[in-house]
Amino acid sequence: MTYAAIPITLADFEAVMLRFLPDVARYARALAGPGAEADDVVQETYLDAWRGRTTYDASRDARKWLFAICRHAFIKRYRKATREVAVGDPPELESYATAAGHAAAVRDGSAKLLDGLDLGPAINAAMATLPDTFREVVALVDVGGSDYAEAAQALGVPVGTVRSRLFRGRRLLQEQLLDYARDAGFRVRTAPEAP
Amino acid sequence: MTDQTLSCSETVRAMWDYVDHALPGEMRSAVEAHLKGCDNCAGHVAFAKRLVEQIATAPVPQPDVEALEQRVRGALAHEAMSS
Ligand SMILES: [Zn+2]
Numbered sequence: 382m383t384y385a386a387i388p389i390t391l392a393d394f395e396a397v398m399l400r401f402l403p404d405v406a407r408y409a410r411a412l413a414g415p416g417a418e419a420d421d422v423v424q425e426t427y428l429d430a431w432r433g434r435t436t437y438d439a440s441r442d443a444r445k446w447l448f449a450i451c452r453h454a455f456i457k458r459y460r461k462a463t464r465e466v467a468v469g470d471p472p473e474l475e476s477y478a479t480a481a482g483h484a485a486a487v488r489d490g491s492a493k494l495l496d497g498l499d500l501g502p503a504i505n506a507a508m509a510t511l512p513d514t515f516r517e518v519v520a521l522v523d524v525g526g527s528d529y530a531e532a533a534q535a536l537g538v539p540v541g542t543v544r545s546r547l548f549r550g551r552r553l554l555q556e557q558l559l560d561y562a563r564d565a566g567f568r569v570r571t572a573p574e575a576p
Numbered sequence: 577m578t579d580q581t582l583s584c585s586e587t588v589r590a591m592w593d594y595v596d597h598a599l600p601g602e603m604r605s606a607v608e609a610h611l612k613g614c615d616n617c618a619g620h621v622a623f624a625k626r627l628v629e630q631i632a633t634a635p636v637p638q639p640d641v642e643a644l645e646q647r648v649r650g651a652l653a654h655e656a657m658s659s
Contacts, residue, residue: 391652391653391656392587394652395652397647398581399645399648399649401636402641402645402648404634406616406636406640406641407634407635407636410636418597420644420647423644423648424644424647424648424652425652427648427651427652428652428655431655431656434659442607467650471611471634472592472593473589473590475592476586476588476589476590476591476592476593477588477589477591479588479590479591479592479624480591480618480624482619482621483619483620483623483624484616484620486617491615492623499636500630500634501633501635502634504630504631504634505634505636508631508634519631521631522596523628523631524631524632526632528596529596529598542589544593547592548592551624551627551628551631554627554631555627558627558630575635
C-alpha cells in the first residue's frame with residue numbers, strides 16, 4: 382500500500398471519488414427506488430467513504446469500493462423490513478417466459494422498434510414501477526455487478542430466491558420496454574401533420 | 577450431463593443463467609452449441625444481453641446529477657470541518 386496514493390485531503394478525495402457520482406446515483410436510485418431516499422443514500426455513501434478513506438486501497442477500483450459502501454448504506458439504513466412476499470414462478474420458467482415475450486415482440490415488430498430508441502428514460506421509468514422486491518435484486522446484480530451469491534448474502538435470502546426475483550424483475554422490465562416501443566412506434570406511424 | 581443436445585425450450589430456460597455466467601461448464605457448452613445452430617434462441621439471448629446492458633447503463637438525468645453533486649460537496653465540506 383502506498384500511503385501517498387490515499388486521497389487524504391478533501392480536495393484529493395473529491396477529485397478521485399466524485400467522478401463516480403453519476404454511477405453511484407444510478408445504483409442508489411435502482412436500489413432505493415423513486416423518491417428522495419435515493420439521494421440520501423448517495424450522500425451517506427460519500428460521507429461514509431470520506432470517514433473510511435484510509436481503508437481505500439488506491440490500487441483497487443474506486444467505483445467498486447463506492448458501490449460496496451452504497452449497498453451497505455442502503456441495506457443497513459433504508460431497506461424496508463417487511464419484504465418477504467409470495468414466491469414467484471420457478472426461475473427457469475421466468476427465463477422461458479422472457480424469451481417467449483421476446484418471440485412475440487419479434488413477430489409484432491416491437492422488438493425491432495427498440496433499436497432506434499433512447500431507452501435510458503424508459504428504463505428509469507420502468508425501474509421506478511417495479512415492486513421493491515424485484516427492483517432491489519435487479520439493482521444489486523445488473524447495476525451493481527454482484528453475482529447471485531453476493532446478492533443473496535446482501536439480502537439474506539437463498540440464491541434460488543435471488544434468481545427467481547431477478548428473472549421476474551427483468552421480465553417485467555422487458556415487458557414495459559416493449560410496451561414503450563409499441564407506443565412510440567404507434568406515435569410515429571400516426572403522428573399528425575404539423576399545423 | 578453427457579448429452580450435448582438441448583431443445584429450444586431447455587435452452588431458453590437456461591437463458592438468464594447463461595447470460596449471467598452462472599451455468600456449470602458442461603451446461604454452458606451445451607447452450608453454446610445450441611445457440612450456434614439456432615437463430616431463434618440466439619436472438620433471444622442477444623436481446624436478453626442487450627436488456628441487461630441497458631439496465632446497467634441507463635443514466636441518471638444530468639440536472640439531477642449536478643444538484644446531487646452540489647449537495648454531496650456541501651455535506652462533505654461540513655463533515656471535513658467538523659471532524
Ligand atoms: Zn433454439
